[in-house]
Amino acid sequence: MKKVLIYYDQKQHKNSIELLAVARMIYGDDSTGKEGIEDYETYGASFGSIGEEAEGLFDFLIEVGNDSAQHGKRAKVFNHEQGPKTLNHEYGKDHLPVYDALYMTSVLDELQQEYRFDCILFPATHMGRMLAPRLAMRLQTGLVADVTDIRHKDGVMEIVRPAFSGKLMAGILSRTAPLMMSVRQNVFFYEPDSLGETRRINHTPKTVCTGEIRLLEVREKEASKDIRDSDVLISGGGGVMKDFKKLSELASELNALVSASRKTVDNGIAPRSIQVGQSGKTVSPKLYMALGINGSIQHIEGLKNVEYMISVNTNKNAPICSISDIVVEGDAKEFITKLTEKIRKEKQI
Amino acid sequence: MKIICLIKFVPDVENFKYDYERNVLVRENVRMILNPDDACSVALALKVKEQQPGTVIEVVTMAPQSIIPQLEDLLRLNVDRAVLISDKVYVGSDTYVTGRILGRYLSEASFDCILAGTHTLDGDTSHVPSQVAELLGLSQMSNVVEIDEAVFCRERAVVLADEEFTYAKYEITLPAVISLRKDRKYKLPYIRYEDLSRDVKDRIRIIDNEELGFVQEEVGIVGSLTQISSTFVKSMEKKERLIVRNDEEGMNQVYSFLMERGFV
Ligand SMILES: Cc1cc2nc3c(=O)[nH]c(=O)nc-3n(C[C@H](O)[C@H](O)[C@H](O)COP(=O)(O)OP(=O)(O)OC[C@H]3O[C@@H](n4cnc5c(N)ncnc54)[C@H](O)[C@@H]3O)c2cc1C
Ligand SMILES: Nc1ncnc2c1ncn2[C@@H]1O[C@H](COP(=O)(O)O)[C@@H](O)[C@H]1O
Numbered sequence: 153m154k155k156v157l158i159y160y161d162q163k164q165h166k167n168s169i170e171l172l173a174v175a176r177m178i179y180g181d182d183s184t185g186k187e188g189i190e191d192y193e194t195y196g197a198s199f200g201s202i203g204e205e206a207e208g209l210f211d212f213l214i215e216v217g218n219d220s221a222q223h224g225k226r227a228k229v230f231n232h233e234q235g236p237k238t239l240n241h242e243y244g245k246d247h248l249p250v251y252d253a254l255y256m257t258s259v260l261d262e263l264q265q266e267y268r269f270d271c272i273l274f275p276a277t278h279m280g281r282m283l284a285p286r287l288a289m290r291l292q293t294g295l296v297a298d299v300t301d302i303r304h305k306d307g308v309m310e311i312v313r314p315a316f317s318g319k320l321m322a323g324i325l326s327r328t329a330p331l332m333m334s335v336r337q338n339v340f341f342y343e344p345d346s347l348g349e350t351r352r353i354n355h356t357p358k359t360v361c362t363g364e365i366r367l368l369e370v371r372e373k374e375a376s377k378d379i380r381d382s383d384v385l386i387s388g389g390g391g392v393m394k395d396f397k398k399l400s401e402l403a404s405e406l407n408a409l410v411s412a413s414r415k416t417v418d419n420g421i422a423p424r425s426i427q428v429g430q431s432g433k434t435v436s437p438k439l440y441m442a443l444g445i446n447g448s449i450q451h452i453e454g455l456k457n458v459e460y461m462i463s464v465n466t467n468k469n470a471p472i473c474s475i476s477d478i479v480v481e482g483d484a485k486e487f488i489t490k491l492t493e494k495i496r497k498e499k500q501i
Numbered sequence: 502m503k504i505i506c507l508i509k510f511v512p513d514v515e516n517f518k519y520d521y522e523r524n525v526l527v528r529e530n531v532r533m534i535l536n537p538d539d540a541c542s543v544a545l546a547l548k549v550k551e552q553q554p555g556t557v558i559e560v561v562t563m564a565p566q567s568i569i570p571q572l573e574d575l576l577r578l579n580v581d582r583a584v585l586i587s588d589k590v591y592v593g594s595d596t597y598v599t600g601r602i603l604g605r606y607l608s609e610a611s612f613d614c615i616l617a618g619t620h621t622l623d624g625d626t627s628h629v630p631s632q633v634a635e636l637l638g639l640s641q642m643s644n645v646v647e648i649d650e651a652v653f654c655r656e657r658a659v660v661l662a663d664e665e666f667t668y669a670k671y672e673i674t675l676p677a678v679i680s681l682r683k684d685r686k687y688k689l690p691y692i693r694y695e696d697l698s699r700d701v702k703d704r705i706r707i708i709d710n711e712e713l714g715f716v717q718e719e720v721g722i723v724g725s726l727t728q729i730s731s732t733f734v735k736s737m738e739k740k741e742r743l744i745v746r747n748d749e750e751g752m753n754q755v756y757s758f759l760m761e762r763g764f765v
Contacts, residue, residue: 294726297626482747
């Protein structure tokens with residue numbers, strides 16, 4: 153029986169649960185070309201307790217308890233709407249220093265010594281990306297970053313990740329055990345076959361936190377909606393930079409959010425939080441409208457399972473057009489004005 | 502205060518070409534640039550040095566000797582020393598091995614703070630700073646976009662990290678490894694005209710494996726724990742597409758497309 157440990161990032165439930173799909177692709181799924189399915193069990197490990205979200209999905213949930221975690225001053229937390237609060241539920245939950253990677257690595261190492269996992273997976277979140285390399289070094293094992301696919305060929309497993317800034321994909325072999333990876337967010341989707349029983353284990357760490365990192369303050373980013381949650385995205389690029397604000401007119405008619413290519417972000421026109429692509433977010437809307445976006449490999453990398461695509465481009469041979477259902481050959485600003493008007497007019501009828 | 506900046510020179514990927522016919526990367530004539538995150542860390546260190554004149558800045562890189570001219574340019578910007586870790590046996594090292602090589606040098610070096618980048622344009626794993634910190638037993642923080650220069654001293658640093666949904670401010674006991682992420686605040690200055698051809702060779706130290714003493718099997722491709730087995734280009738699935746224009750007919754077609762699928 154193989155054992156898989158999944159680091160459960162309390163701030164990103166969905167991205168933690170997704171990793172169950174990766175575990176399945178490694179051991180228990182023949183759709184990836186694997187010959188012979190192996191038995192495996194999944195362990196989610198979180199710092200602090202996990203709510204309902206993961207119930208029935210993992211075989212085991214290891215909740216690292218707070219007994220020996222020492223925590224100094226509490227941090228001030230600011231929230232945009234409500235002003236200062238004393239303690240945010242996301243941070244220092246159960247008084248655990250959930251930002252101290254050195255401490256957390258030691259605790260994960262304790263778990264590895266106790267359970268001897270064959271495979272350890274991290275979501276490639278802020279914390280996951282700090283923990284995975286530390287733990288790999290501690291365990292003297294190889295680590296593959298930002299994994300986007302798993303393939304089996306002739307009995308060998310290849311771990312796929314983007315290379316050369318996404319111009320290429322690389323298949324990587326990991327030669328040591330345990331097998332470790334950080335996994336790109338929002339690339340995998342987990343559908344359980346059925347809900348099982350989740351056994352909860354409480355782990356009291358032996359490691360004592362030395363408090364070298366102290367959280368002083370947390371400021372929530374402006375309450376913008378997450379582009380990853382939207383069914384429709386109106387996305388703008390180099391071709392609509394001057395008129396970027398206009399995108400929101402069309403977006404509000406279509407109940408959509410506005411997203412952007414990196415070009416607009418680099419030019420300070422759009423915030424980084426709405427960037428789609430390899431160095432931005434991976435999104436899976438039902439409808440993606442690409443206005444003045446060329447469709448570089450790095451941009452397309454951020455589009456997964458998009459059902460319908462409409463692109464507007466002065467150049468009908470731009471790469472984005474070849475993956476679109478409808479290509480509007482023309483100026484994007486004009487398109488926005490015309491389509492917005494059309495929708496408004498139809499609504500009145 | 503002594504600051505070490507871990508830096509890497511990377512191919513200028515924006516201008517990277519891929520030859521789809523021959524399925525190879527065209528690497529000839531690709532310019533090497535200082536990785537943008539690392540340029541921020543050097544710029545920050547230089548700013549600190551301006552405010553705290555006793556500050557010593559050392560840049561450390563593992564790279565082929567061909568990047569010496571780029572290192573010289575950094576030394577012309579008021580960086581005090583450059584350490585180039587370079588040996589043929591290191592070629593092809595993965596992040597685990599790179600971390601160990603840098604770690605071995607750093608374990609003998611003196612410093613109050615190590616600055617690094619969060620990502621590189623080529624590797625983009627963000628493993629190296631965390632792994633170096635692990636080897637040295639130090640704390641580490643990624644995605645730092647600001648260090649409070651007013652209170653930055655040998656004992657501690659106050660940093661602002663851009664985490665996905667929040668900005669968090671931390672106080673970190675030094676020495677520690679702080680990984681910066683590119684931010685407009687920190688920009689490398691230009692080299693002063695009179696320094697353009699200043700001879701700075703004596704401030705570069707080259708370290709090879711004889712000095713670091715790894716067994717050959719531990720480093721390079723053979724020592725790496727991960728290995729690239731194949732590369733491929735993602736093929737895009739081409740669609741049957743409809744091409745229209747910004748005229749009335751085009752708008753009608755777009756509108757019916759949206760309506761049939763329930764978007765309006
Ligand atoms: C390491 C790395 C990571 C990267 N990560 C990302 C990423 O995450 N996301 C991302 O998007 N990019 C990323 N890039 C950048 C990417 O390579 C491209 O440079 C970028 O996506 C280009 O943006 P664009 O298509 O909006 O702009 P452009 O390349 O400028 O294209 C503009 C398009 O608009 C069209 N156009 C011009 N005028 C009009 C008009 N009036 N009306 C309609 N159309 C018009 C043009 O024909 C063209 O197709 C990355 C690059 C690197 C090196
Ligand atoms: N060969 C190297 N020499 C020195 N520093 C490096 C090297 N490789 C990576 N780094 C540092 O680690 C950071 C992250 O790199 P990476 O792990 O490749 O994404 C870089 O921004 C550098 O600060």
